[in-house]
Amino acid sequence: MSDAKVPAWVNIALIPFLNILLAFIVSGLVILAIGENPIEAAGYLVYGAFGYDEGIGYTLYYATNLIFTGLAVSVAFKGGLFNIGGEGQAYIGGLGVGLVCLALDHTMPLYVIAPLAIIGAAVFGAAWAYIPAYLQARRGSHIVITTIMFNFIASSLMVYLIVNWLKEDGRMAPNSRTFEENAWLPYLHELLSPLGIDIGDSPLNMAFLVALVCCVFVWGLIWHTRWGYQLRTLGTNPTAARYAGIDTAKVTIWAMLISGGLAGFVGINEIMGVNHNLLLNFTAGYGFAGIAVSLMGRNHPIGIVLAAILFGALYQGGAELAFEIPTITPEIVVVIQGLVILFSGALEHMFKDRIEGFFIRRAVA
Amino acid sequence: MFETLILMLDATMRVSTPLIFAALAGLYSERAGIVDIGLEGKILGSAFAAAAGAAIFGSAWIGLCFGIMASVSLAMVHGFACITHRGDHIVSGVAINTIVAGLTVTLSMDWFGMGGQTPTLSGDARFLSITLPFADALADVPVIGLIYSELLSGHNILVYLAFAMVPMTFWVIYKTRFGLRLRAVGENPHAVDTAGISVAFIRYRALIVCGILCGLAGAYLSTAHNAGFLKDMSAGKGYMALAALIFGKWRPVPVLFACLLFGFLDAVAVRMQGVVLPGIGEVPVQAIEVLPYVLTVLLLAGFIGKAVGPKAVGRPYVKERA
Numbered sequence: 001m002s003d004a005k006v007p008a009w010v011n012i013a014l015i016p017f018l019n020i021l022l023a024f025i026v027s028g029l030v031i032l033a034i035g036e037n038p039i040e041a042a043g044y045l046v047y048g049a050f051g052y053d054e055g056i057g058y059t060l061y062y063a064t065n066l067i068f069t070g071l072a073v074s075v076a077f078k079g080g081l082f083n084i085g086g087e088g089q090a091y092i093g094g095l096g097v098g099l100v101c102l103a104l105d106h107t108m109p110l111y112v113i114a115p116l117a118i119i120g121a122a123v124f125g126a127a128w129a130y131i132p133a134y135l136q137a138r139r140g141s142h143i144v145i146t147t148i149m150f151n152f153i154a155s156s157l158m159v160y161l162i163v164n165w166l167k168e169d170g171r172m173a174p175n176s177r178t179f180e181e182n183a184w185l186p187y188l189h190e191l192l193s194p195l196g197i198d199i200g201d202s203p204l205n206m207a208f209l210v211a212l213v214c215c216v217f218v219w220g221l222i223w224h225t226r227w228g229y230q231l232r233t234l235g236t237n238p239t240a241a242r243y244a245g246i247d248t249a250k251v252t253i254w255a256m257l258i259s260g261g262l263a264g265f266v267g268i269n270e271i272m273g274v275n276h277n278l279l280l281n282f283t284a285g286y287g288f289a290g291i292a293v294s295l296m297g298r299n300h301p302i303g304i305v306l307a308a309i310l311f312g313a314l315y316q317g318g319a320e321l322a323f324e325i326p327t328i329t330p331e332i333v334v335v336i337q338g339l340v341i342l343f344s345g346a347l348e349h350m351f352k353d354r355i356e357g358f359f360i361r362r363a364v365a
Numbered sequence: 366m367f368e369t370l371i372l373m374l375d376a377t378m379r380v381s382t383p384l385i386f387a388a389l390a391g392l393y394s395e396r397a398g399i400v401d402i403g404l405e406g407k408i409l410g411s412a413f414a415a416a417a418g419a420a421i422f423g424s425a426w427i428g429l430c431f432g433i434m435a436s437v438s439l440a441m442v443h444g445f446a447c448i449t450h451r452g453d454h455i456v457s458g459v460a461i462n463t464i465v466a467g468l469t470v471t472l473s474m475d476w477f478g479m480g481g482q483t484p485t486l487s488g489d490a491r492f493l494s495i496t497l498p499f500a501d502a503l504a505d506v507p508v509i510g511l512i513y514s515e516l517l518s519g520h521n522i523l524v525y526l527a528f529a530m531v532p533m534t535f536w537v538i539y540k541t542r543f544g545l546r547l548r549a550v551g552e553n554p555h556a557v558d559t560a561g562i563s564v565a566f567i568r569y570r571a572l573i574v575c576g577i578l579c580g581l582a583g584a585y586l587s588t589a590h591n592a593g594f595l596k597d598m599s600a601g602k603g604y605m606a607l608a609a610l611i612f613g614k615w616r617p618v619p620v621l622f623a624c625l626l627f628g629f630l631d632a633v634a635v636r637m638q639g640v641v642l643p644g645i646g647e648v649p650v651q652a653i654e655v656l657p658y659v660l661t662v663l664l665l666a667g668f669i670g671k672a673v674g675p676k677a678v679g680r681p682y683v684k685e686r687a
Contacts, residue, residue, distance in 0.1 A: 034472070034475035065553060082455055084402075084455070135665065139667055140664065141665035145611065145661070148604055149608065149658040149659075152601060152604065153659065153662075155655055156652070192540065265486070291673035327474065331466070331481075332526075333467070334466055335463075335468050338460050338465075338466070339460070339464030342442075342464065345452070346452035346457030347452055347457075349451055350450045
């Protein structure tokens with residue numbers, strides 16, 4: 001079955017659209033099953049996500065995290081590696097951010113702290129991905145299993161560090177002291193208000209711009225560098241890559257380092273941008289949601305931005321929905337996420353083969 | 366000292382039970398060549414269905430049936446994606462875990478409206494502990510009394526069932542025709558296909574067994590170990606079972622010991638809370654909790670023995686075209 005005969009728009013648009021549509025239809029059935037009207041629910045959802053300035057801000061704030069984790073999953077995936085450890089890498093990346101902020105916020109201005117925090121996030125996230133990557137590349141252990149294990153190890157490590165070392169003295173709550181304001185990333189509404197632009201108060205901050213830069217970086221890296229070519233070769237055909245003289249172990253390790261670093265950036269948005277202290281469980285499943293984002297975005301930065309905004313809208317709209325219809329919990333978003341992963345990931349062949357077959361037959365006829 | 370040890374082993378048995386069920390479930394699935402990251406989701410789904418069933422019908426047995434049905438349905442979704450449509454096993458497993466995590470909360474809010482819980486179960490709606498014969502009479506006999514009446518007696522039926530499943534699994538996997546074919550499908554599906562046996566059918570049957578066992582694990586959590594369903598109550602047990610499966614190198618008896626080891630570490634972690642050891646100081650609970658995962662990583666890296674799984678695991682089977 002050659003791809004050449006299938007029009008490009010089928011693979012880029014039609015198949016993903018059908019997959020998502022099916023995921024939404026099943027979600028609608030779930031809402032129907034709990035006795036609510038899916039159309040009405042969708043209305044609240046769309047209004048909550050896009051209906052007013054603040055809602056849009058929240059949508060983009062959630063999307064920021066998802067762009068990071070979505071890119072993280074996709075870079076690894078381009079090399080045929082399935083990085084399930086985004087959650088742990090994001091968590092440890094946040095630790096890097098928190099440590100930089102806690103160390104420097106009394107003495108340094110923001111323009112020194114911010115770049116260092118970004119580096120901290122990348123280095124810590126990458127370091128956490130390095131061990132599974134090394135074990136996969138050099139010792140043959142399976143990356144999926146090791147990254148899962150590393151999620152749990154990260155979670156225990158963070159509890160230990162925050163409770164025993166970083167907790168504010170004399171407080172019960174397991175979080176660090178609040179950073180001084182010069183270690184807070186500026187909110188976009190603060191940046192834009194001097195220009196006379198009002199976008200409503202929301203947690204949307206500079207990290208969103210970092211996320212967009214990352215998209216461009218990933219796009220350039222994967223499609224316009226020698227290394228990117230090696231990575232894609234490795235992902236498409238590892239045997240061919242080896243025969244072509246590509247050092248597959250090295251490419252594997254670097255792919256995971258970049259993936260982990262990107263996941264680590266969630267810490268920039270959450271720790272430095274919004275919470276302003278180091279706390280437990282701030283990753284809140286974004287690492288796993290990144291899998292859905294990456295699958296839906298077809299592993300392309302543009303697709304990932306669109307998918308991340310869609311999922312961000314689901315998070316924000318889901319909160320609005322839960323507020324308007326109390327029988328529907330925000331967890332409905334998690335269900336939709338799972339269904340998207342199921343239909344656009346695990347069941348991709350269900351439509352793909354048939355539709356491609358249809359177009360090929362038509363092209364031949 | 367001896368009594369403490371017995372009490373800890375007693376706790377180990379209780380904590381290990383869901384791990385044993387789930388790890389054996391994974392064993393059937395992976396020996397047939399299907400990677401099952403979705404153990405966690407199946408346990409959680411079953412825990413919810415079992416608690417809901419038990420709460421509504423007032424019977425733990427009916428709850429158990431619901432739990433098993435929920436878990437088997439999820440296993441069939443996994444099979445539909447991985448076997449019928451040659452989907453990625455891991456993506457499908459992640460999807461199932463995600464869907465269940467959201468769905469259990471959504472449904473429990475709708476059905477019971479208690480913030481993602483089910484009502485507290487009591488009486489017949491729970492599996493209660495069974496006192497083995499003569500346990501009370503023997504309780505005062507030194508050593509044996511403690512071992513028999515504390516350690517062996519006084520568990521609920523699912524605990525005994527879990528331990529019984531180990532020799533049972535051994536027999537099925539190594540001594541029956543189904544077991545032979547199951548192992549063959551995980552190692553070399555082409556050979557099985559050539560022999561005229563349906564690869565897909567065997568894999569589906571393996572997943573049904575896997576579903577039943579995960580169903581038992583989930584029902585145990587919500588209707589025996591606890592009295593009701595709590596949000597995210599599986600809390601990583603499925604992943605720990607996966608770790609135990611690898612640690613036991615996909616063989617029933619070593620898997621049992623891996624589960625017991627992990628369960629024991631869990632019991633130790635609870636006991637060690639705030640205990641100061643001479644020369645070491647206070648041992649962080651997290652350090653003990655994390656040991657199963659660290660051990661599994663070390664094993665996978667080949668630092669402590671070798672973990673080699675079934676050869677065809679995770680690969681969709683495509684019939685070669687004639």
